[in-house]
Amino acid sequence: MAISSLPGPYGIGTFGRSAYEFADFLEKAGQRCWQMLPLGPTSYGDSPYQSFSSAAGNPYYIDLEMLIAEGLLRREEVEYREWGTNPRYVDYGKVYESRYAVLRIAADRGIPRDREAVEAFVKENQSWLPDYALFMACKRHNGMRPWMEWPEDIRMRKDEETLRLYREMYKDDVELFTYIQYLFYKQWNKLRDYIHSKGIRIIGDLPIYVAMDSAEVWAEPRFFQLDEKNVPLEVAGVPPDYFSEDGQLWGNPLYDWDAMKQDGYGWWIRRIDAASKLYDVIRIDHFRGFDTYWSVPNGSPTAKNGRWNKGPGMDLIGTLKGWFPNIEFIAEDLGAPMDSVVQLLEESGWPGMKVLEFAFDSKEPSNYLPHNHVPNCICYTATHDNCPLMQWGEDANPEDVSFARKYLSIGEEEPFNWGIIRGGMGSVAKLFVAQMQDYLGLGRGHTMNNPGTQSGNWQWRMLKGETSDKLAARIRDLAETYGRIEKTKQVSAEPDENFLRQQKYNAEWKF
Numbered sequence: 001m002a003i004s005s006l007p008g009p010y011g012i013g014t015f016g017r018s019a020y021e022f023a024d025f026l027e028k029a030g031q032r033c034w035q036m037l038p039l040g041p042t043s044y045g046d047s048p049y050q051s052f053s054s055a056a057g058n059p060y061y062i063d064l065e066m067l068i069a070e071g072l073l074r075r076e077e078v079e080y081r082e083w084g085t086n087p088r089y090v091d092y093g094k095v096y097e098s099r100y101a102v103l104r105i106a107a108d109r110g111i112p113r114d115r116e117a118v119e120a121f122v123k124e125n126q127s128w129l130p131d132y133a134l135f136m137a138c139k140r141h142n143g144m145r146p147w148m149e150w151p152e153d154i155r156m157r158k159d160e161e162t163l164r165l166y167r168e169m170y171k172d173d174v175e176l177f178t179y180i181q182y183l184f185y186k187q188w189n190k191l192r193d194y195i196h197s198k199g200i201r202i203i204g205d206l207p208i209y210v211a212m213d214s215a216e217v218w219a220e221p222r223f224f225q226l227d228e229k230n231v232p233l234e235v236a237g238v239p240p241d242y243f244s245e246d247g248q249l250w251g252n253p254l255y256d257w258d259a260m261k262q263d264g265y266g267w268w269i270r271r272i273d274a275a276s277k278l279y280d281v282i283r284i285d286h287f288r289g290f291d292t293y294w295s296v297p298n299g300s301p302t303a304k305n306g307r308w309n310k311g312p313g314m315d316l317i318g319t320l321k322g323w324f325p326n327i328e329f330i331a332e333d334l335g336a337p338m339d340s341v342v343q344l345l346e347e348s349g350w351p352g353m354k355v356l357e358f359a360f361d362s363k364e365p366s367n368y369l370p371h372n373h374v375p376n377c378i379c380y381t382a383t384h385d386n387c388p389l390m391q392w393g394e395d396a397n398p399e400d401v402s403f404a405r406k407y408l409s410i411g412e413e414e415p416f417n418w419g420i421i422r423g424g425m426g427s428v429a430k431l432f433v434a435q436m437q438d439y440l441g442l443g444r445g446h447t448m449n450n451p452g453t454q455s456g457n458w459q460w461r462m463l464k465g466e467t468s469d470k471l472a473a474r475i476r477d478l479a480e481t482y483g484r485i486e487k488t489k490q491v492s493a494e495p496d497e498n499f500l501r502q503q504k505y506n507a508e509w510k511f
Contacts (some may be wrong), residue, residue, distance in 0.1 A: 001436040002037040002216075002384075002448065003049070003061050004090060007259065010097040013082030015187040018464075021192055028472035030485040034195065034204035035433055037458075039188075039278055042215055046092045047449075049285070050211045052136065052251075055128040055274035057184035060099055061389035066187060072106040081292040089459040107179045114182065121182045127270050128215070129181060135215040137173035138166060146213040148230070156230065157219070167275045188278070203433075206271075206278030207254035208286040209236050216267075217253055223260055223267050224253040234295045241335060244452040245302030247294075252294060257312045263298075265312075265319045272320055272484060276327055287331035289353075290316060290460030291344045298331040313394055317348045330378055334358075337367070349376075351430055356420055357382045358394050360404035369407070370427045379429035381438045385451050386434060387419040390443035417441050418474075424483040432484065439475060440466055 006013030006022060013019070027036055040051030041058045067073045080441040081098040084091030102202050113120070122129055124379075135147065149155075153162050194204060210216045212232065213421055221230045261269055275282050284290075316474035320329075323483030333345055334353040335445055345352050354377050359368035359404040366372070373379060381389055393401055404410070417438050424432045437446045437460070448459045479489045 001034065001462075002458075003058075004037070004048075004458065005040065005086065005436070005448075005461050007462050007466075009083070010061050010064050010078065011098070012090045013192045014061050014063040016065050017357045019063075019191055022189075022467070023195045023200060023292040024199050025467045025472055026200055026428075028313070028469065028475035028476065032110050032199060032485075033201050033281070033431060033433070035283070036205070036279075038205045038207060043211060045454065046090075047209045048205075048458065051207075051214065052139075052211065053128065053132045053215045054206070054210050054271055055125070055189060056132050056181055056215070057278075059180050059184065060095060061104055061188075062103070062180070062183050063187055064102060067102075067183070069216060069325050072110050073102060077105055077395055078102055087463055088461055090461060094461070103180055103183075104176060105184070107176045109383060111175055111179050114179070117480075118179060120183065123176060125181075125376045129178060131219040132181070132215040133177040134163065134170070135173045135218055136177040137170035140173050141170055148213070149339045155218075159314060170350050192278075192349070195416075201280040202278070203283055204275060204280040205283050205285055208284060208289045209250065209254075212251065212253050216271075220267060223256055223263070226253065232298045235298050236289075236293065237296050237306060238294050238335070239303060239306060246452075247306070249296060249300065249303040254293065254309075257316075259311065259400075261315065265316055268316060268320065269323050272324055272327065276324065281328045281330060283330040283332055284350075285332045287333050287345070287350075288310075288335060288338070288341045290444070291341045292340070293359055311342055314347050315349075321348075334383075351376045351378050353377065353383075354379045354429060355382060356380065356384050356424055357389070357396075360396075360400045361406065362397065362399040362403040370423050373427045373429050375428050377423045377429045379427040379432045381424055384433075384435070384448040387444075388442050389420050390435040390441055391439075391447070394443065405438075406426055415441060422478060423480045425484065426506045436462060439471065 001022065002013070002017070004013045006018040008014060008016060008018040023034070038048040039057055039061065040048060040053055041056055042060075043050050043052050046488045064078050068075055068078065072221070081102065081167055082094045086096045093484075124387065138147065138154055139145070144244045146443065147155060152158075154166050157163060169317060171381060192202065212235075217224055217226075217230075225233045227233055231455075232253045234254055235250070236254055237247055237249040239247045241247065272282070276284060291311050291313060292308040293311050294303065295309045297305050329348075329350045331345055331350040331352050332347065333341060334355060354370075354373055356368065356370075359366045359370070370379070386392070387395065394403075404420065405416075408419050408423045416439075421434055421438060424434065427493060435448075435502055439449075440462070446460055448460050475487070476488070479485045
C-alpha cells in the first residue's frame with residue numbers, strides 16, 4: 001500500500017490522519033508489516049523508481065493539515081487551490097502546481113522559526129542533503145530541465161568555488177528544499193514511531209538503480225559508466241520478458257562497479273544508511289542485477305540489443321551485511337531463474353519472492369506454487385507491476401485460472417481474490433504480503449503500474465471508508481487460521497503440528 005494511495009484531501013495520500021488510521025486498521029487485521037513503494041521525490045512520469053534522490057523524501061507526502069495545525073499555513077491558502085477532482089486517482093499535474101506553492105508559503109513562515117532545528121537536521125544528513133538542496137535549486141532555476149542540460153560549469157561541478165557561488169545565488173531555493181526535507185522527516189519520524197507502537201514493521205523498496213537526473217549521479221559521476229562529458233555509455237534495462245516483447249528500457253545509468261569496489265562500496269553504504277532511516281526492512285528491487293545486469297548501448301530504441309555483464313555479487317552483499325547486521329533485506333529475484341542468481345540468493349541468505357499470479361501455469365510446473373515454497377521466502381499475491389487478482393482472474397488464460405481454482409479448491413461461493421489470499425496465507429513462506437487492492441476485491445482500473453506504458457501509472461488511491469472492522473476481522477481470521485498470528489480467543493484443542501511449525505518459522509524470522 002503506497003503512501004500516495006491513502007485517501008484524504010489535497011489530491012494524494014500523505015503522512016496525515018489516513019496514514020495513522022491505516023496503521024490502526026493493520027493492527028486490527030493482525031498484520032505485522034506494511035510494505036510501501038519508495039518514498040523519494042518523483043521526476044518525469046511520477047514513478048517512485050525514477051527519483052531525484054534516493055535519500056530525500058517526496059514533498060507530496062507532507063501532510064498539509066498538520067502544517068495548518070502548526071500555524072505554517074492558513075486553511076484558505078490551501079483549500080482554494082486545485083488538487084484534482086477524482087478521489088480514486090492522483091492528478092499529478094495539479095498536485096505539483098499546488099503543492100510547491102503552499103510549501104513555499106509554509107517555508108517562508110517556518111524557516112525563521114525553526115532555524116536551529118533545521119541546522120541540526122542538516123548536520124545529521126550532511127552526506128546527502130546539501131547536494132540535494134543545491135541540485136533542486138539549480139533545477140528550478142533551469143526550468144526543471146535535467147542537470148545534463150545545465151550550464152557547463154555547474155553541470156560538471158567545475159570546482160568548490162563554483163558550487164559556493166551557486167549556493168549563494170540560489171540561496172532562497174536551497175533553503176526551501178532543505179526545509180521541505182526537514183518537514184518530511186519530522187512528519188515521517190512521528191508516523192513511523194506510531195506504526196512501530198502498533199507492532200508493525202515497515203518494508204521499503206530500494207530500486208537497484210538511481211535515475212540519471214538525480215542528485216547522486218550529478219554529485220558523484222565517478223561511480224557510474226559515463227564518458228568525459230558525463231554522458232552515459234550504456235544504460236539499464238531488462239531483456240524481453242513476461243511484460244514486454246521488446247524488454248524494458250529503463251535508461252538508468254549503470255554503475256562502475258570497479259570504481260565502487262575501490263572506494264570500499266562507500267556509495268552503497270551511504271545509500272543503505274539513508275534507507276535505514278526510513279524502513280525496517282529493505283526490499284532490493286531487481287536483485288539479479290547484483291549477479292549480472294543487462295547493459296544496453298545508450299540511444300538504443302529498445303532493450304533488445306543489450307548484453308549481460310557481471311555484477312558485484314557477494315563482494316557487495318557481504319560488505320552490506322557487515323556494515324548493517326541488524327537490517328533485514330528481501331531480494332526481488334523475479335524473472336527467469338538463472339543458476340548464478342539462485343546461487344547468489346542462497347549465499348546471501350536473503351529471502352526471495354514468490355508471486356502467486358505467476359504460479360498457476362497450467363502447462364508447466366512453477367516453483368511459485370505454494371507447495372514448492374520454502375520458509376526463507378516472501379509470498380506475494382502480486383506486485384505493483386501486476387493487475388489485481390480479480391482482473392487477473394478475468395484476463396489470464398482460462399486454463400490457468402481453472403488450474404488455480406482447482407489447486408486452491410476455490411468454490412463458487414468463495415470470491416476468487418480470497419481463494420488466492422487463502423493460498424498465500426497457507427504457504428510456509430516467512431511472510432505473506434497482499435496488495436490492498438486484492439483485500440478490497442478490486443479489479444480493472446485499479447492497477448498501480450503497467451510496465452512499458454508512459455502514462456496513467458502510480459495514480460491509484462483507496463477511497464475513504466473502504467477499510468472496515470469487518471474487513472480487518474476477515475484478514476485476522478485467515479492469519480489466525482494459518483498460524484501467522486496467535487488466536488485472539490481461547491480454544492480447547494491443542495495446536496496441531498502445522499501451527500507449531502509455522503510458529504517456529506515466525507520466531508526464526510524477525511518479523
